[in-house]
Amino acid sequence: MPVILLVLGAGFWASRDFQEIAAGVAIFLFGMLMLEDGFKLFSGGFLEVLLEKATASLPKSMGFGILTTTIMQSSSLVSIITISFLSAGLISLLAGVGIVFGANIGTTTGAWLVAGFGLKVNISAYALPMLAVAIVLVFQTNKYLRGAGFVLAGLGFLFLGIHHMKEGFEAFKDQFDLTRFALSGLVGLVVYTLVGAAATVVMQSSHATMTLIITALAAGQISYENALALAIGANIGTTITAIIGAMTANYQGKRLALAHLIFNVVTAGIALAFIGPLRLLVDTIAAGVGIPDNDFSLKLAVFHTVFNTLGVLVMLPLMRRLIIFLERAIIPPKEDLSKPKYLSDAVDEFPQTAEVALRQEVKHLYDNAVELIAHGLNLHRKNIFTTKDIAATVRASRRPVDFDLDERYEARVKTLYAAIVEFTTRVGTKDMPTDVMDDVYILRDVAGRIVRAVKSVKHLRGNASRYTERPQGAVTELYNQLRTEIARILVEIRQLDLADPKDRSPLWLDQQRVQVEQDARDTNDRIEGLIRKRQLDASVATSFLNDSHYAYSAMRDLLGAARAYYIAPEDALAEVEHILGLEDEELGSLVANALGDTHDDVTQ
Amino acid sequence: MGLESTIEKLDKYFDRLEQGKAQKIEPEHVDEVIRKLEARAQQLEAELADTHKDAKKERVWQKIELVHKQKDRALWLKEKLCEAP
Numbered sequence: 001m002p003v004i005l006l007v008l009g010a011g012f013w014a015s016r017d018f019q020e021i022a023a024g025v026a027i028f029l030f031g032m033l034m035l036e037d038g039f040k041l042f043s044g045g046f047l048e049v050l051l052e053k054a055t056a057s058l059p060k061s062m063g064f065g066i067l068t069t070t071i072m073q074s075s076s077l078v079s080i081i082t083i084s085f086l087s088a089g090l091i092s093l094l095a096g097v098g099i100v101f102g103a104n105i106g107t108t109t110g111a112w113l114v115a116g117f118g119l120k121v122n123i124s125a126y127a128l129p130m131l132a133v134a135i136v137l138v139f140q141t142n143k144y145l146r147g148a149g150f151v152l153a154g155l156g157f158l159f160l161g162i163h164h165m166k167e168g169f170e171a172f173k174d175q176f177d178l179t180r181f182a183l184s185g186l187v188g189l190v191v192y193t194l195v196g197a198a199a200t201v202v203m204q205s206s207h208a209t210m211t212l213i214i215t216a217l218a219a220g221q222i223s224y225e226n227a228l229a230l231a232i233g234a235n236i237g238t239t240i241t242a243i244i245g246a247m248t249a250n251y252q253g254k255r256l257a258l259a260h261l262i263f264n265v266v267t268a269g270i271a272l273a274f275i276g277p278l279r280l281l282v283d284t285i286a287a288g289v290g291i292p293d294n295d296f297s298l299k300l301a302v303f304h305t306v307f308n309t310l311g312v313l314v315m316l317p318l319m320r321r322l323i324i325f326l327e328r329a330i331i332p333p334k335e336d337l338s339k340p341k342y343l344s345d346a347v348d349e350f351p352q353t354a355e356v357a358l359r360q361e362v363k364h365l366y367d368n369a370v371e372l373i374a375h376g377l378n379l380h381r382k383n384i385f386t387t388k389d390i391a392a393t394v395r396a397s398r399r400p401v402d403f404d405l406d407e408r409y410e411a412r413v414k415t416l417y418a419a420i421v422e423f424t425t426r427v428g429t430k431d432m433p434t435d436v437m438d439d440v441y442i443l444r445d446v447a448g449r450i451v452r453a454v455k456s457v458k459h460l461r462g463n464a465s466r467y468t469e470r471p472q473g474a475v476t477e478l479y480n481q482l483r484t485e486i487a488r489i490l491v492e493i494r495q496l497d498l499a500d501p502k503d504r505s506p507l508w509l510d511q512q513r514v515q516v517e518q519d520a521r522d523t524n525d526r527i528e529g530l531i532r533k534r535q536l537d538a539s540v541a542t543s544f545l546n547d548s549h550y551a552y553s554a555m556r557d558l559l560g561a562a563r564a565y566y567i568a569p570e571d572a573l574a575e576v577e578h579i580l581g582l583e584d585e586e587l588g589s590l591v592a593n594a595l596g597d598t599h600d601d602v603t604q
Numbered sequence: 605m606g607l608e609s610t611i612e613k614l615d616k617y618f619d620r621l622e623q624g625k626a627q628k629i630e631p632e633h634v635d636e637v638i639r640k641l642e643a644r645a646q647q648l649e650a651e652l653a654d655t656h657k658d659a660k661k662e663r664v665w666q667k668i669e670l671v672h673k674q675k676d677r678a679l680w681l682k683e684k685l686c687e688a689p
Contacts, residue, residue, distance in 0.1 A: 389657065505640045507674055511667040571627035576637045579613045580677050586609050 028161025065102020196233020267311025
């Protein structure tokens with residue numbers, strides 16, 4: 001940064017026109033930032049739903065990359081959204097690479113816009129009214145109107161920036177002749193490619209570099225040959241944005257950034273190696289479409305499109321190999337169950353990815369919790385999930401599982417829960433749509449219930465192990481019953497998870513909820529009976545009642561968490577499920593009625 | 605299984621719908637939930653046929669019974685939604 005500031009200071013001192021060019025670049029970049037902010041406000045589902053649907057095949061992914069980059073005029077924004085989606089597990093690596101390839105073609109429309117429209121029309125005449133209308137929209141409370149305001153302001157600033165760059169170069173050429181620095185031959189190619197790459201790294205926008213190149217070329221300040229090299233360099237420099245974006249992403253995001261780098265470097269290499277034939281091809285195309293021979297700005301736009309398209313054509317047949325290479329080059333980190341798998345800074349920028357990543361992380365927490373709950377009760381998931389007789393399997397599972405539940409809780413549950421709470425808090429500070437935030441808070445509560453269930457089992461573990469390790473009469477049966485009931489709930493939730501999402505409903509769990517309340521009520525009567533018959537010592541009975549309280553709390557929390565987690569994703573269906581589901585108060589009356597029926601049956 | 609809480613929840617839903625805070629439930633949405641419940645009932649009946657232990661039979665049977673009650677509630681809900689202006 002100090003170097004950049006020094007260069008700017010020296011430039012400002014040396015020339016007023018340099019100030020205008022630098023201000024033009026600054027206004028242009030500011031416009032791009034506003035454009036990005038504007039599109040982010042639209043990403044309340046629309047952009048993400050589109051991305052999700054438009055990546056079903058490679059041609060679709062590429063088409064999506066071309067289209068979105070053309071509309072947004074920022075391949076960097078498209079790359080960052082793609083990395084975010086890839087990190088959240090919403091799209092495949094192949095689809096991600098397809099989008100990046102498409103974005104490289106889409107970004108060439110920017111050069112056409114500047115060369116074909118920006119230089120030939122007085123675009124500042126459009127810029128100022130656009131900015132005036134934009135500011136009215138930006139102050140609206142509706143987020144989509146605000147988004148439209150930012151997009152319009154962004155375009156206005158882009159136009160204004162181009163205007164100042166053009167004006168600056170026009171005046172600059174009267175004082176200085178930059179063509180004195182023109183280099184021909186191989187040296188010129190290499191030097192200007194590096195300059196183009198460096199300029200793009202500094203400005204973080206190949207679009208801005210291309211605009212600068214085209215305006216300088218139109219003012220005759222750089223040679224056509226050097227402009228071609230600068231354009232090639234800009235393509236290499238632009239990969240830096242994706243690399244920065246991938247730093248906070250998971251390994252998939254990093255793979256995509258590497259793919260972007262490889263693609264752009266290979267494309268640049270091809271363009272440099274075949275610069276002569278490419279120039280001829282550009283001349284032929286330009287003549288074919290009626291571009292005058294001396295209109296180097298438009299010819300540069302043709303060159304930009306040709307070499308990016310050529311890059312895609314060369315890389316497409318190598319796509320599968322590229323994917324294999326990426327998968328080998330960046331190996332997924334060895335799974336650490338104590339660390340969040342899906343939550344990262346890369347996913348919390350966009351509502352859809354934030355929600356999906358959180359949902360997956362909550363599932364990750366649940367899977368860890370199930371291991372702890374099962375082992376805490378000296379059960380093995382494999383056995384309880386495959387048996388046809390859960391009670392018998394639980395009775396037979398007597399050997400204590402040797403592990404430190406407190407330590408495992410800290411490592412695999414508490415850390416994940418902390419990450420989930422931190423993530424939801426962070427997401428809450430962003431401008432997320434209300435419905436997304438509602439879902440985010442529901443998922444945070446689901447995580448809370450899962451954690452409470454594990455804590456309850458922690459309390460239960462000591463006596464559950466002590467009284468079930470070997471048969472000790474009635475007390476062993478009582479603890480086995482608690483273990484069986486918890487195991488049944490884990491099995492029910494697993495069945496719900498494995499079912500086809502189109503067929504499953506949290507209503508499936510209602511009978512289990514009734515059962516839990518019925519069993520909880522039966523427990524007291526049963527204990528009293530056992531004490532009366534002197535089959536249970538009063539102090540043991542007190543401990544058991546205490547433990548059964550923890551066990552039923554764990555069951556209620558697990559069922560409550562699953563009911564909220566597996567609610568239908570479509571709002572109207574979720575409403576139906578909510579209306580039809582049993583409320584907690586209803587469970588009590590249902591159980592009372594059932595018990596009443598039983599008593600009636602007994603007395604009859 | 606009484607309908608009191610369902611009626612209460614339906615009233616609350618209509619209030620939220622009026623305030624624009626809920627998505628409109630179409631009869632097809634209820635049909636979709638009924639389809640899910642029927643699929644669940646079939647699955648449970650298959651499980652019942654494969655069960656020999658009396659206690660387990662009883663539990664599966666209770667589940668089937670509740671699914672039927674939930675289906676009745678869903679049919680009632682559909683009727684109410686069709687009647688609503």
